[in-house]
Amino acid sequence: MTSTTPTTAQHAYGSGPDRGIGFEERVRRVQDAAYRIRHHVLTMGEVQGQGYVGQGLGVADILAAAYADQLRYRADDPHWEERDRFLLSIGHYAIGHYAALAEAGIVPVAELETYGSDDSRLPMSGMASYTPGMEISGGSLGHGLGVAVGMALGLRLQGRDERVFNLLSDGELDEGSTWEAAMGAHHHQLGRLLALVDVNALQADGKTETVLRTEPLLDKWTAFGWFAQRVDGNDVSALLRAYDEAEVHSELTGRPSVILCDTRIGRGVPLLENREKAHFMRIEESEWQLCRDELTAGHEGANR
Amino acid sequence: MTTAPASGTADAPSATPKLKTSAMIASFADPGQKTAPAPFGHALAAAAETDPRIVGLTADLGKYTDMHVFQKAHPERFFQMGMAEQLLFGAAAGMAETGLVPFASTYSVFAARRAYDFLCLDIAEPGLNVNIVGGLPGLTTGYGPSHQATEDIAIFRGMPGLTIVDPCDSIDIEHAVPQLAAAAGPSYLRLLRGNVPTVLDEYDYTFQLGKAAILRGGADVVFVSSGLMTMRALQAAEELAVHKIDVAVVHTPTIKPFDAETVLAEIDTPRLAFTLENHTVVGGLFETVASAATRRGLGKRVVPIGLPDEFLDAGALPTLHDRYGLSRSSIVARVLSELG
Numbered sequence A: 001m002t003s004t005t006p007t008t009a010q011h012a013y014g015s016g017p018d019r020g021i022g023f024e025e026r027v028r029r030v031q032d033a034a035y036r037i038r039h040h041v042l043t044m045g046e047v048q049g050q051g052y053v054g055q056g057l058g059v060a061d062i063l064a065a066a067y068a069d070q071l072r073y074r075a076d077d078p079h080w081e082e083r084d085r086f087l088l089s090i091g092h093y094a095i096g097h098y099a100a101l102a103e104a105g106i107v108p109v110a111e112l113e114t115y116g117s118d119d120s121r122l123p124m125s126g127m128a129s130y131t132p133g134m135e136i137s138g139g140s141l142g143h144g145l146g147v148a149v150g151m152a153l154g155l156r157l158q159g160r161d162e163r164v165f166n167l168l169s170d171g172e173l174d175e176g177s178t179w180e181a182a183m184g185a186h187h188h189q190l191g192r193l194l195a196l197v198d199v200n201a202l203q204a205d206g207k208t209e210t211v212l213r214t215e216p217l218l219d220k221w222t223a224f225g226w227f228a229q230r231v232d233g234n235d236v237s238a239l240l241r242a243y244d245e246a247e248v249h250s251e252l253t254g255r256p257s258v259i260l261c262d263t264r265i266g267r268g269v270p271l272l273e274n275r276e277k278a279h280f281m282r283i284e285e286s287e288w289q290l291c292r293d294e295l296t297a298g299h300e301g302a303n304r
Numbered sequence B: 001m002t003t004a005p006a007s008g009t010a011d012a013p014s015a016t017p018k019l020k021t022s023a024m025i026a027s028f029a030d031p032g033q034k035t036a037p038a039p040f041g042h043a044l045a046a047a048a049e050t051d052p053r054i055v056g057l058t059a060d061l062g063k064y065t066d067m068h069v070f071q072k073a074h075p076e077r078f079f080q081m082g083m084a085e086q087l088l089f090g091a092a093a094g095m096a097e098t099g100l101v102p103f104a105s106t107y108s109v110f111a112a113r114r115a116y117d118f119l120c121l122d123i124a125e126p127g128l129n130v131n132i133v134g135g136l137p138g139l140t141t142g143y144g145p146s147h148q149a150t151e152d153i154a155i156f157r158g159m160p161g162l163t164i165v166d167p168c169d170s171i172d173i174e175h176a177v178p179q180l181a182a183a184a185g186p187s188y189l190r191l192l193r194g195n196v197p198t199v200l201d202e203y204d205y206t207f208q209l210g211k212a213a214i215l216r217g218g219a220d221v222v223f224v225s226s227g228l229m230t231m232r233a234l235q236a237a238e239e240l241a242v243h244k245i246d247v248a249v250v251h252t253p254t255i256k257p258f259d260a261e262t263v264l265a266e267i268d269t270p271r272l273a274f275t276l277e278n279h280t281v282v283g284g285l286f287e288t289v290a291s292a293a294t295r296r297g298l299g300k301r302v303v304p305i306g307l308p309d310e311f312l313d314a315g316a317l318p319t320l321h322d323r324y325g326l327s328r329s330s331i332v333a334r335v336l337s338e339l340g
């Protein structure tokens, strides 16, 4: 089942952006990481036969850029004091996050096959108490940004400069608590805070625009005092430029940053990209190999 | 949960494959059991045919609380509020203030935890006829504490004037919905959704708001139960009969106001008494029965079968029902050990 799953990265991660290798090379590294993350997502998806595979594939580039380029961490010491914090508030996106933690070397790749199974360290909904590298327990949506505000305040008070990332979903923008936190982050000028919003235009009952319209997003975040950018969240070059730009703006005391990432559900696997968008996707047994083949073909085609 | 195994689980050749958490909403129906699809959605759509005051609201969980059935039948009376539970309850209160009868659905955890203040002050204090419909009550998902509403009844019991209904099956739900719409004042319904077991048609019983009912008599043991645990109680009673133990089952689908009259009459006998609930043993059915018994001056031992006072594990629902004592077999084992 893992025969076509590519091997792990050759270089060590966790030192922050490697400016010594040039932008193009950084992009290539992140693309390769995203490709492996997507394979990991398929591996985990097949264990359940259904689930949040579309979200995991869609968010892979955002996660790859974070773990293969931006974040400072030690894979063998997830509680290292000086690590940047990556907070996943969207518990159901754990499938994507575990894939990224495997790419980062924090979770063994072999363990991904226990995803969502009894006694696994990788439950369907992400929790800090189960998994190394998970900073918070998400799942009840709309908590992450508030906790991120507190972490950024706490670190700054203690004279530290670690960054705090929070990955949230467009559905989480429905919750008042997210906007309370957005105001709090601006009020306290938490410049080391970076919010990443996966705008996949979908939530549980259907398209975001039919459930609760949240646009215009860029205007809203800007009005809330944030340094806001909006990019194609599946375009690694655009993503990295936005991450870099956010880093430039990340003074200890200054405007918090947000990157609004428009992503495509199922990205990298045309079979799933073109299927009717579903929050919880069913994939037939016979389709998994097809998904892997399409993913591999797409990546190799792009590299040719 | 702090005892998660270290890595390397995958290289041990698994003799028995581990069960999977699978869907957010796992079914608790037994294989081959008779079920009815989306009983809540159908009952609400039907009630709305004769009661023009009824409206349906949800917080991005229409598909997951069977509200989509109502939406389809009465699109102009359905309101999607987005994943904003505080808005859901605030708006439901506002609609009720104009004379409508809202049914507002979300998961029990978000109703009880996120939006409690809005339910309490906007709905319950003015005594409005707003009916809160909570999916995934107690332990009905393997997603862990974020989705497991193990203490929803404990939270809600303290709210003055709130009627709390914990139905057993599709038939309870079908009958509860129109009665809740007709009754003045707010309510909380612990929703069972999807293909819901049909159990109580085999008994001489119909749901009556505020009333408990004796589903079967028995000389040795008495079970007082609510919700899906009544189904398990009935199954366990049958199995215990094989052990020559005669078990009575008293179903008390309305937790508040509580039918102490019926229940205490059954408790106040020499039989060994149990409460069975899909809820923590803190603040739910057990303590409801215990406080009623104490008030009456009954010095009676009651054995609680319910969830422990803990944050529960993630995992497959059958595994968790076994682990925490809600499965038929663990009920049987518990009774046998109590009887020595």
Ligand SMILES: Cc1ncc(C[n+]2csc(CCOP(=O)(O)OP(=O)(O)O)c2C)c(N)n1
Pocket: A055, A090, A092, A139, A140, A141, A142, A169, A170, A171, A172, A200, A202, A203, A204, A205, A278, A279, B059, B060, B061, B083, B110, B114
């Ligand atoms: C506070 C809260 N309300 C409701 C839910 C149930 N729920 C789980 S995922 C989801 C959709 C949220 O939107 P989004 O994260 O954008 O969904 P996706 O893109 O994954 O489809 C909902 C309503 C929840 N987990 N938390």
Ligand SMILES: [Mg+2]
Pocket: A169, A170, A171, A198, A199, A200, A201, A202, A203
């Ligand atoms: Mg979304």
